[in-house]
Amino acid sequence: MKILLVEDDPMIGDAMAYALKNIQHAVDWVRDGASALLAARTQHYDAILLDLGLPKMDGIEVLRTLRSTGNATPVLIVSARDALESRIAGLDLGADDYVLKPFEISELLARVRAVVRRKTGNANSVLENGSLCLNLVTREASVDGVAVRLSGREYALLEALLIRPGAILSRQDLEDRVYQWNNEVESNAIEFLIHGLRKKLGAKAIKNVRGLGWMVAKSA
């Protein structure tokens, strides 16, 4: 991938550029807003990593100008400004993600990949979490590479949980994903499905959170 890195802090910029090049990405590093705009207009990039506090032109202004001129390159804001307002402002202006400094390189790279995938329209067809794997096309699940057969409802429930590992889904959330809106749902239907899934995938595959719902633990 070819990435435009916009960062005015030499130490941070140097370390980021090094990390990106280290895993075979092409990196152009500019240190101010005006150069960032010029580079984005003249070159094609797969993603732009944009700091907010920049000399000459603020990062928010760079983003606004880019989007108003029809440039749709995926932009990840990488900033130390953690105030809710600046996050919302950035995302409202068309940023694709907001990464707060300091961050783990691996997380930044994962987010870049996710944004690029979303932008190019081929969202991942396989959801993976640890040893658990769910193919969204063939609707097959596997644990440690061993295929497991799931019923339609079990599949829908597992998919809902695997889309965002670590997120807690309430009974209502799960019922909404698994059942048609006009279907009468029995009170313990979700427990029944989860019981079945645990039998097939292992007791620890789905975690119960008292008082809130269920989740699939985020694998490290």
Next chain:
Amino acid sequence: MDGSKIRVSASFQFRLGLAMTLLLLVAALLIGVIGYYSTMRDAHEMQDDHLVDMAEMIDAGNLTVEKSTTQASTELEDPASHVVIELIDPARPAVKTALFPDNLEAGMHDLQVQQAEWRVYVRQTAAHQKIIVGQLTEVRDEIAQHAGERTVVRVLAIIPFLLFFQIVILRWMLKPLKNLALELNQRTADDMRELSPHELPAELQPFVEAINGMMRRIATVFDQQRRFVADAAHELRSPLTALSLQTQNLAMQEMSLQAQLKLADFARGIQRATELVDQLLSMARAQLSAPDRAGATSVQQAVRQVFEELMPLADHRGIELGLELQADVSVRANLADLITVVRNLVDNAIRYSNEDSRVDVIVLVSGDAVMLSVSDNGPGIPVAEQTRVFDPFYRLLGSGQTGSGLGLSIVKSIVANWQGEVVIGFSDLAAGTGTVVTVKLPPAAAL
């Protein structure tokens, strides 16, 4: 300072009311005394006139004294007003029963007759007769006194009405002042909107102007502080980010196992510094929070986000997180603040609870009060330290935890902005172990 003195001097209405009431009472007293005496004097004069009238009427023959034809001196007694009339005719012999002496000059006299005081009027007729009209002084005084007393009663009867109208008028006049105080009172600490000088008496305008000026200055300082915090966040995080990235790049190099372990220690040190900076900024922000534009925030949603965030830490220590909530409630706080409060409490509970135990978030709703408690079954906090744990940078010694010591201070600052309360105690009172922290949340309508 002397509390009672402040209370009395603080109430303008009380002092004004007191002064007006005293003035009113003194005036009523004066009017009563003067009225009493002048009415008595009038009554005496009227009764004198009455005696003169009666004498004239007898003289003119309008009032006949029936027994006078057979006796030289006739008495006529009016039992009600105790008036005695005698007719003395020098042509006839004196009568032994005559009450008054017959040698009186014409005109008014005060006489002592048979141990009684009399007021007597003597009229000399054209026929050299004497008409004597007398009245007991005691009776006259009694009549005069009654008249005086009636005057005083009338004055006294008006006093309650005057006092009532005085209170009503005072209230009405001081209402703008009271409304102003109420408006200021109901504001949150950081509500810096200017007061409207409309509908206020001219005397209050300078004060309102001064208060508004002060608020503008405070708002400016607040703004500067907020900007400073935002800048500080950036400036402190940048070097930490660089350090963290360099460490991560270094970790990708080939190195001995010993070097890897040392590098991991180093990375943990950076992590700790980063957490401290986050908590410091969180603290500064809580203390400088912008006017709350918060709508209704779901408690369940906040707890869910906190659990999602802290689940890895809880799993690592083998702690089961749980929420007890009858039905979701919404509170008047913004989501970020509510999450910060719940996160700090749950994070503490996970860190200080025993391994392989549980941490409970319990939400109780009674009336409009929403109480959120977080309890663990760790060793608990000694009573002597329970108030001190809210102090910034205060940490329990020997806990082996490397927190910033700011978590509970942040909670306290945010809760103070909500005008709520934080209470800390033992989750197992009998054994004196475990910690439960209860926060009173700002209420809002149920979802």
